[in-house]
Amino acid sequence: MTGESIMEVVCVADLWKKFKIPHERRTTILENIAGALQMLAGKTFTYEEFWALKQVSFHIASGESLGVIGENGSGKSTLLKILAKILRPDKGKVETNGRIAPILELGVGFHPELTAKENILVYGTIMGLKNSDLKKRLDPILQFAGLERFRDARLKNLSSGMQMRLGFSVAIETDPDIFLIDEALAVGDFEFQQKCLSKFKEFKNEGKTIILVSHGLNLVKEFCEKTLLLSRGEMISFGETETVVNEYLKRVQAA
Amino acid sequence: MLGFVWSLLNPLAMMVILTLVFSTLLRAGIENFPIFLLPALLVWRFFSIGTSMALWSIIGNASLVTKVYFPRWLLVVSSNLANLMGSTLEFLVLLPLLLAFGMKVSWLVMLLPAVLAIEFVFIAGVSLPLAALNVYYRDVNQVWDIALQAGFFLCPIIYSASLVPGGYAVLYSLNPMTRIIESIRKIFYHGTLPTAWDLLIPLVGGLILLMLGYAVFLKLEPKFAEEI
Numbered sequence: 001m002t003g004e005s006i007m008e009v010v011c012v013a014d015l016w017k018k019f020k021i022p023h024e025r026r027t028t029i030l031e032n033i034a035g036a037l038q039m040l041a042g043k044t045f046t047y048e049e050f051w052a053l054k055q056v057s058f059h060i061a062s063g064e065s066l067g068v069i070g071e072n073g074s075g076k077s078t079l080l081k082i083l084a085k086i087l088r089p090d091k092g093k094v095e096t097n098g099r100i101a102p103i104l105e106l107g108v109g110f111h112p113e114l115t116a117k118e119n120i121l122v123y124g125t126i127m128g129l130k131n132s133d134l135k136k137r138l139d140p141i142l143q144f145a146g147l148e149r150f151r152d153a154r155l156k157n158l159s160s161g162m163q164m165r166l167g168f169s170v171a172i173e174t175d176p177d178i179f180l181i182d183e184a185l186a187v188g189d190f191e192f193q194q195k196c197l198s199k200f201k202e203f204k205n206e207g208k209t210i211i212l213v214s215h216g217l218n219l220v221k222e223f224c225e226k227t228l229l230l231s232r233g234e235m236i237s238f239g240e241t242e243t244v245v246n247e248y249l250k251r252v253q254a255a
Numbered sequence: 256m257l258g259f260v261w262s263l264l265n266p267l268a269m270m271v272i273l274t275l276v277f278s279t280l281l282r283a284g285i286e287n288f289p290i291f292l293l294p295a296l297l298v299w300r301f302f303s304i305g306t307s308m309a310l311w312s313i314i315g316n317a318s319l320v321t322k323v324y325f326p327r328w329l330l331v332v333s334s335n336l337a338n339l340m341g342s343t344l345e346f347l348v349l350l351p352l353l354l355a356f357g358m359k360v361s362w363l364v365m366l367l368p369a370v371l372a373i374e375f376v377f378i379a380g381v382s383l384p385l386a387a388l389n390v391y392y393r394d395v396n397q398v399w400d401i402a403l404q405a406g407f408f409l410c411p412i413i414y415s416a417s418l419v420p421g422g423y424a425v426l427y428s429l430n431p432m433t434r435i436i437e438s439i440r441k442i443f444y445h446g447t448l449p450t451a452w453d454l455l456i457p458l459v460g461g462l463i464l465l466m467l468g469y470a471v472f473l474k475l476e477p478k479f480a481e482e483i
Contacts, residue, residue, distance in 0.1 A: 019481065028394040081480070085324035088477040102323065109322030126325050 007097065009178060009209045010060040010083065015092035017078055017233075021048040051233050052078040056092075058228055058238045065210040067220030067241060069248055070230035076213045079230070080104060080180050083211065098177025098209075101127065105182055108167040112156035116147055119155055120170050127174040137173050145169040146192070161187045172199055179203065182213045197222075217245050262341055263348055266296050273413055285415070287444070289356045294443040295412045295436045297345055301371070302378055302432060303403045305338040309382030310389050310396050317483045327476050328469065331386045335379050342371070353443070363442045366449065370442070373458045374435050380464030387475040390482050411436055431457035 023046050026035050035045060053075045060066050068076045081087040082094060084102035102108070109126070110119045120141055124134040142148045145165040150158060158166070164187045172179070185193055200210060200223055214220055220227055220241060227244040229236040236251070237244050270293050278288040285291050312334040313320060313327060320327065346367065354360070389395040410432045411419075419427045427433060434456045438449035 027392065029392045029398060030394055032392065086321060086480045100324075104322055109319040111316075111318060123323070126319070126323055 007062045008059050008095070009062050009064070009097050010058075010066070010211070011093070011095040012059065012083075013057050013093045015053055015056040015079075015082065015094060016051065016090050017053040017075075017082060017087065018090045019050045019052055021050055023047060053082070053089075053230075054233045054235075056228075056230070056233075056235045058226070058235070060209055060211070060226065063204075063207045063209070064226055065204060065212065065224045067224035067227040067244075068211065068213045068230065069215070069217065069220060069227060069245065070236075073232070074230040075233040076230055077105065077182055078233075079228075080182050080211065080213055083178075084180055096178060099128070099175070100178045100180060101171040101174055101176030102180040103164075103167055103171050103182060104180070108171050110155050110163065110167065113154060115152045115154055116142065116158065116166055117151045119166070123170050124174060127176075129174055141166075141169045141173045144173070144195070161189060161192075164188055165192055168196060172203070176208070178209045178211065180211045183215070185214075185216075185219070217248075221245060259341070259344065262345060266293065266300060266345065266349060267352075269296055277413060283414070287356060287358075290353050290358045291415075291440065291444050292413065293349060293353060294439045295410075297342065297349065298370070298374060298435055298439050299407065299410065299412050299432070300345070301338070301342040301374060302381075302435075303406070304341070305335055305378040306381050306385060307396070307399060307403065308338055309334040309378075310385050310399060312382075313386045313390050313479060314483060320483055321480050327479060328383060328472055331382050331472075332379060334386075335375065335382055338378075339371070339375055346371075350443070358443065359446060361446055363446065363448065366442055367439075369454070370435060370438050370449075373454060373461060376465055377431050377435070377457055377461030380461050380466075380468045383465070383468035384471040387472045387479075390479055391475065406432065411440075428452075429456065429460075431460040 024035070026032050026045075039045065056075075056079065058066070068079060070076055078087065080102065081104060082089050083096060084100055084104065086102075086104070108123060111122065114122065117138065120138055121134060124137070125131070129137070139148075142151055145162070145168070147158075147162060147166055150162065155163060155166075168185075168188070185196055188196065203210060204223065210223055212220060212224060224241050226239065227241040228238045229244050229248050231251070237247055270289055273292055273296075274288045277283045277292075278285065309331050312330040316330050319325075319330075350358075385395060385399060410430065416427065416433060416437055434453045438453040438457075441447045441449045441453070
């Protein structure tokens with residue numbers, strides 16, 4: 001502990017996350033009873049243990065943004081899900097200060113059968129917005145997403161790019177303190193990407209935090225002071241973006 | 256809208272079928288069988304539909320559970336509340352029909368909301384662990400279907416609780432649903448006040464179940480997003 005006075009927005013200490021991959025699927029009561037009987041008969045059930053994150057520690061000070069980079073399957077998305085409280089770590093401590101808006105795997109938790117408008121209302125309510133407040137923001141959200149015409153279209157009938165735009169717009173309009181983005185920008189068209197980038201800048205100027213999982217290294221360089229490099233669940237390095245990105249590039253070339 | 260009409264037609268059809276069977280074919284000798292049956296049937300539907308709907312409340316909202324954090328029990332309780340709305344409408348529309356069969360209205364009707372409130376607590380207590388277990392074991396709904404079928408015959412819906420032989424009577428009357436059905440029958444059929452036990456057993460049972468159910472739910476909640 002350095003005893004700095006800067007408030008930390010995110011503090012992750014010694015974080016471990018394990019997934020179990022059973023060799024035999026047992027997802028029903030019947031299968032479990034059958035399994036228990038087989039175990040009595042001496043059969044053993046084995047499973048693969050997979051550590052998605054091993055001993056990850058980092059912290060983000062107020063006003064800073066973090067990039068998370070690494071190859072596919074390195075644990076980036078798992079880390080984001082843990083920060084969003086969707087997954088629970090097996091070990092370690094995660095502290096976050098402020099309201100978090102996550103955009104994970106190209107979606108914010110929309111229901112395919114509901115219309116664009118209904119989804120905005122549901123999501124906004126979950127994010128803690130008041131009903132009156134939400135009604136006021138409805139039009140700006142649709143407008144930012146460029147989906148005014150589709151307000152009553154069911155989500156499942158929108159293209160994946162449109163869904164992502166809607167997700168992004170609604171998430172940013174809920175006024176979060178921390179914005180978690182998992183590769184979300186990739187699906188949007190060029191115009192929307194530009195719109196988002198200027199929104200990001202605004203967001204950063206307000207002293208808020210963006211946590212960005214991306215393979216777009218230039219994007220990370222542009223927005224993130226700090227970067228975390230993961231590989232197979234292990235933290236390879238954490239620090240100034242320039243240094244970490246260069247290290248990543250060196251590792252990729254060496255491989 | 257069509258769904259709501261069906262939710263009225265279903266208990267009506269049941270009432271007609273069961274009345275035919277029990278007062279015409281089997282001659283069970285219960286006077287005014289529709290009035291005997293329908294209120295009991297409606298509180299049973301409140302329970303059975305409420306719990307089997309709530310069973311799916313976590314799995315059915317997978318897209319929310321894997322994308323945003325919020326206390327997951329809200330999904331279960333909001334499903335229960337939606338069911339409360341549906342049941343209230345059923346009561347409001349169908350009970351007046353019984354006037355045509357000669358049901359007498361008394362001030363006892365005022366007790367209906369209290370009975371439904373007690374039943375709601377009980378339903379929530381059952382729903383929470385069911386919904387959570389259904390995430391881990393995908394055949395919980397099958398098991399629950401069988402349990403509900405058993406429950407239909409183990410509760411005094413199509414017969415009177417007074418028929419249960421002495422040896423089993425105590426055990427039988429400890430079932431919260433038995434007491435709820437008995438209460439509702441006293442109010443609408445016998446025109447008498449439910450006893451204190453009729454209300455206390457389901458209330459206390461429901462509260463205990465709610466605490467246990469919530470504890471089970473909290474225990475299972477952390478891995479919902481992984482198992483779903």
